[in-house]
Amino acid sequence: MPEGPEVETVRRGLLPVVGTKILEVKVADHKKYRPQRAEIEALEGTTITDITRRGKFMVFYFEGNSRKAALNHLGMTGVWYHYSDQVWNEFDVPFEEYPHWKVYFGLDDNTHLLFVNTRTFGRFEMFTPEEIEEHKSIRTLGPDILDDEFDTDEFVKRMLGRGKSRIKEVGKCLLDYTIVAGCGNIYKSESLFLAKINPFTPANQLSENQLRELAKRLTEVGKKALRFQGSSLRDYRMVDGYSGLMQNEFNAYDRAGDPCSVCTTPILKATQGDRSSFWCPSCQDNFVIS
DSSP: OOOHHHHHHHHHHHGGGTTOBEEEEEEOOOTTTGGGHHHHHTTTTOEEEEEEEETTEEEEEEESSSEEEEEEEOTTTEEEEEEEHHHHTTOSSOGGGSTTEEEEEEETTSEEEEEEESSSOOEEEEEOHHHHHHOHHHHTOOOBTTOSSOOHHHHHHHHHOSGGGGGSBHHHHTTOTTTSBSOHHHHHHHHHHHHTOOTTSBGGGSOHHHHHHHHHHHHHHHHHHHHTTOOOSSSOOOTTSOOOOGGGGOSSTTOTTSBOTTTOOBOEEEEETTEEEEEOTTTTOOSOOO
16 A cells, blocks of 8 residues: 555655646546546536645645545555656547546646556545545544654654553554554554564553654655655556655565565564564564663
8 A cells, every 4th residue: 555655756746737727527437436426527627726645645626616625545556647648649548448547637738637546445535625624534643754843742642642552562553544644564664673673562662762763763764765756566656657666675574584684584574453564583572772
């Protein structure tokens, strides 16, 4: 699933369409999109005024007779493509005949936006801008790993939590967007590796120093992933169709059985919740950092 750095890379790739007018809209006849099909089609004639990111969501803003907004999640396989008119006209068949497309915008600068979503876990939902801010998935977000000034104090507070959340394993905590936004499974393993924290350690067994070190590593890994334009393991692509390169920089994720880059001990893999965690049993064996 695309994480914060991948979504931010896509957002930046889409910024050239900000300021363009939508001349044509088409929405696939898919059960997930039928309920809002008319609302999306009503974007014809509006102008794209901004595209922002909140965690793993992108928010599209439109101006026409009224202000509108769309909450977009790429899901596991969602991809936006931005085509020039020349490339668009070289397609062998109309795009409607290609599988898995969901939303199309024809723009007044003679370019074309196409949202493709193979497994349909992604979404493109219409709201008012005010409704976006009150949406539970937005208003409950924790500090974002790509924030210019990551709120470490708030991160520590949310990691420690209350009640049962205090004994949740740290690897699970980092997948909770209400604790930290934009991280996801890939950068969870990478950050914990650099912080020398075992992913199965209960959060309440971590010292404040460990949590602050983890916060530092989360932002370090997130910003590095952004520089490398994300990780392409399966479906993720930038808007021009190219892959990201962060997968070539992994220390732990997807490296089960490979020697640790620090101590050469083989990297381990185990299921944690419904996801996989990767770690070095030597470098990440201590629960307390003095």
